[in-house]
Amino acid sequence: MPDALHLDHQLCFALYAATRALTSAYQPLLAPLGLTYPQYLVMLVLWETDGVAIRDLGHRLHLDSGTLTPLVKRLERAGLVARRRDVDDERVVHVDLSPAGRALRRRAQGIPGQLLCQLELSLPELARLRGQLARLTTTLRAADADPQET
Amino acid sequence: MPDALHLDHQLCFALYAATRALTSAYQPLLAPLGLTYPQYLVMLVLWETDGVAIRDLGHRLHLDSGTLTPLVKRLERAGLVARRRDVDDERVVHVDLSPAGRALRRRAQGIPGQLLCQLELSLPELARLRGQLARLTTTLRAADADPQET
DNA sequence: CATCATTAAATTGTGCGCGATACAATATTG
DNA sequence: CAATATTGTATCGCGCACAATTTAATGATG
Numbered sequence: 001m002p003d004a005l006h007l008d009h010q011l012c013f014a015l016y017a018a019t020r021a022l023t024s025a026y027q028p029l030l031a032p033l034g035l036t037y038p039q040y041l042v043m044l045v046l047w048e049t050d051g052v053a054i055r056d057l058g059h060r061l062h063l064d065s066g067t068l069t070p071l072v073k074r075l076e077r078a079g080l081v082a083r084r085r086d087v088d089d090e091r092v093v094h095v096d097l098s099p100a101g102r103a104l105r106r107r108a109q110g111i112p113g114q115l116l117c118q119l120e121l122s123l124p125e126l127a128r129l130r131g132q133l134a135r136l137t138t139t140l141r142a143a144d145a146d147p148q149e150t
Numbered sequence: 151m152p153d154a155l156h157l158d159h160q161l162c163f164a165l166y167a168a169t170r171a172l173t174s175a176y177q178p179l180l181a182p183l184g185l186t187y188p189q190y191l192v193m194l195v196l197w198e199t200d201g202v203a204i205r206d207l208g209h210r211l212h213l214d215s216g217t218l219t220p221l222v223k224r225l226e227r228a229g230l231v232a233r234r235r236d237v238d239d240e241r242v243v244h245v246d247l248s249p250a251g252r253a254l255r256r257r258a259q260g261i262p263g264q265l266l267c268q269l270e271l272s273l274p275e276l277a278r279l280r281g282q283l284a285r286l287t288t289t290l291r292a293a294d295a296d297p298q299e300t
Numbered sequence: 301c302a303t304c305a306t307t308a309a310a311t312t313g314t315g316c317g318c319g320a321t322a323c324a325a326t327a328t329t330g
Numbered sequence: 331c332a333a334t335a336t337t338g339t340a341t342c343g344c345g346c347a348c349a350a351t352t353t354a355a356t357g358a359t360g
Contacts, residue, residue: 005255008262009194011276012172014283016191017212019169020347021290022162027348038316041166044159055338062167065339067317074315091325091338105155112158118293119286126161129286132279133164136269140171143268170317177318188346205308215309217347224345241308241355 025118029111033104034078038071040108046081046097047105053086054093080104175268179261183254184228188221190258196231196247197255203236204243230254
């Protein structure tokens with residue numbers, strides 16, 4: 001029946017379109033800082049936890065090394081971070097903020113607020129939406145790890 | 151204050167992560183059909199509206215020609231569609247389903263149902279979430295077109 | 301009729317996102 | 331201690347996503 005394929009479009013596509021719209025909205029705010037949206041996410045983690053291992057960056061952001069390695073190298077070329085091998089386990093690479101990387105934090109302070117205005121959502125609505133999306137992500141990851149689902 | 155940058159992480163990142171989790175969930179279902187997720191979206195439109203112009207595909211999916219031109223060419227190489235110049239306006243390219251492209255529709259019928267099971271959401275929850283995301287997308291696009299927002 | 305602005309595609313370049321693979325370092329097992 | 335398995339990065343290739351530029355065709359204007 002045609003309805004299923006049409007409804008499906010409405011469902012998964014809404015998420016897909018919203019993400020692209022949101023990252024587009026970030027772009028003009030991040031461009032003055034010289035950051036892309038995924039780079040901004042990495043910087044958010046670093047501003048919370050300087051010196052984090054690439055492995056843990058991947059766990060926090062659900063990104064693999066194939067994505068993070070070149071991204072972090074671009075941040076390094078931009079002078080925002082430095083890479084450092086762990087002394088005890090040389091497989092592990094830590095990412096340290098440079099002074100410029102730390103300084104950038106102040107210029108990023110206003111971004112969340114500016115975007116919140118554009119969203120035109122009440123804080124409860126926003127919290128609810130965020131919770132639903134987080135639950136959706138968890139469910140999908142669980143289903144992925146666990147093949148047999150109804 | 152640190153909280154703003156942390157809260158922002160929770161908000162925008164939830165959307166970003168959910169989208170990647172959802173497209174990952176589609177992949178094993180689409181791989182047997184030889185389709186990627188964006189290609190699947192294009193096929194959904196074509197199954198509804200055969201012969202649609204690439205321009206109108208872009209409007210429906212909010213994707214530009216830089217994305218759609220190579221994507222449609224890959225679908226053409228796969229034998230699912232054919233490209234055709236408009237006779238009245240040769241700038242316009244129409245995309246027609248091939249017999250194989252039309253036949254693929256039947257094999258895609260089960261996909262929405264299979265994914266719905268993995269989501270573990272009630273239909274009202276799902277409809278509500280979809281509605282919120284659609285509204286979010288509309289709001290962000292409007293803010294983009296209309297520079298001055300509080 | 302010639303010119304010009306507009307529009308639609310195509311092209312080019314950068315940056316993800318991720319599967320697959322390779323490899324080195326560590327941990328585990330017999 | 332030696333063989334094996336696991337873990338963390340790095341590399342490669344493909345497919346988006348999109349900005350910027352180019353090309354081509356249309357319609358409008360002088």
